[in-house]
Amino acid sequence: MTRKPATYADLEALPSNQVGEIVNGELYASPRPANPHASAAWHLGGELYGPFERGRGGPGGWLILSEPELHLGKDVLVPDLAGWRRERLSKLSKVVGIQMAPDWLCEVLSPSTSRLDRVRKLPIYAREGVKHVWLVDPREHMLEVYRLEGGHYLLLGAYGDAETVHAEPFEALPLELKVLWEDVE
Numbered sequence: 199m200t201r202k203p204a205t206y207a208d209l210e211a212l213p214s215n216q217v218g219e220i221v222n223g224e225l226y227a228s229p230r231p232a233n234p235h236a237s238a239a240w241h242l243g244g245e246l247y248g249p250f251e252r253g254r255g256g257p258g259g260w261l262i263l264s265e266p267e268l269h270l271g272k273d274v275l276v277p278d279l280a281g282w283r284r285e286r287l288s289k290l291s292k293v294v295g296i297q298m299a300p301d302w303l304c305e306v307l308s309p310s311t312s313r314l315d316r317v318r319k320l321p322i323y324a325r326e327g328v329k330h331v332w333l334v335d336p337r338e339h340m341l342e343v344y345r346l347e348g349g350h351y352l353l354l355g356a357y358g359d360a361e362t363v364h365a366e367p368f369e370a371l372p373l374e375l376k377v378l379w380e381d382v383e
Contacts, residue, residue, distance in 0.1 A: 209274060217265070220274040221318045228311055231278075234336040234382045235308045239264065239278040241378050242304060242334065249371050250281070256371050259284050260301075269295040270326045275319055277303040278334075299326035302367050307335045324349055330367045336379050341365070 203223035212218040216227045231239070243264050249256020262281040267274060280300035287298055303323065305315040315333065323331055324346055331351060333342040340358045343365045344351040357363045360376040 203272070206274065217276055218274075219276055219314075219319075220272070221314065221322065223272065226314055228314075231306070232308060234379065235278075235306045237381050238334050238336040238378045239304070239306045241381070242306075243279050245373055245377060246279075246281070246368060250368055261287055261290070263290075266300075267295045268299070269297045270299055270322060273322050275322065277319075278306040279304040299323070299328050301328070302330040302332070303328055304332040304334060307333055307337075309337075320351060324351060332365065334378060336382065339375070339379050341375055341378075 204220045204225035206220075208225045209218040209220065212227050215230055217230065219226045219228075243262065246260075246262055248254040250258065250260040251262045252258065260281045261284055262279065264279055265276050266280050267276055268280065274295070277300075280303040282298065283301050286301065287296075290296070305311075305319065307315055312335075320331065327346065329346050331344045331346075333344070334340070335342075338358070340356060341363065342356045343354045343363075345354055345366055346352075354366060355363070357365070357375060360374070362372045362374050364370075364372055
């Protein structure tokens with residue numbers, strides 16, 4: 199029996215405590231993130247917001263969002279963080295969803311989403327031209343930095359624990375990785 203492709207109505211029918219995505223026509227529902235996941239995403243967004251979105255102590259020029267709903271072709275994806283250069287997206291529309299692929303995004307990996315993020319979503323991000331992808335694993339205290347090259351992601355570096363990194367596309371300022379996991383036991 200062939201399953202019919204998921205629709206936006208399927209997403210709307212999910213309980214509010216779940217994050218829904220449509221990936222290659224399939225509905226994926228995940229529970230709200232656990233504390234290590236939520237903390238890493240919050241801290242990373244906080245580190246980037248001032249210097250890169252507001253231009254406070256950094257170059258500015260970015261619009262950075264937490265858990266935006268991306269409408270990329272028939273796929274509806276929700277990365278943990280995403281950023282657009284202001285020259286590409288200066289203002290947000292008042293409707294749900296953004297149809298323009300971000301310039302950068304970050305997926306915070308958790309046991310329930312790691313395979314989906316790596317195996318199913320990364321090829322869609324590449325297809326849509328997302329130039330930079332970061333994968334953060336709060337359990338392993340790891341950051342992986344990728345750049346899109348010729349339709350595939352090239353690993354630029356893997357960093358861990360308390361390293362300080364200058365990672366594309368935010369290499370203008372150092373990022374202290376310990377900030378991402380310091381609040382979790």
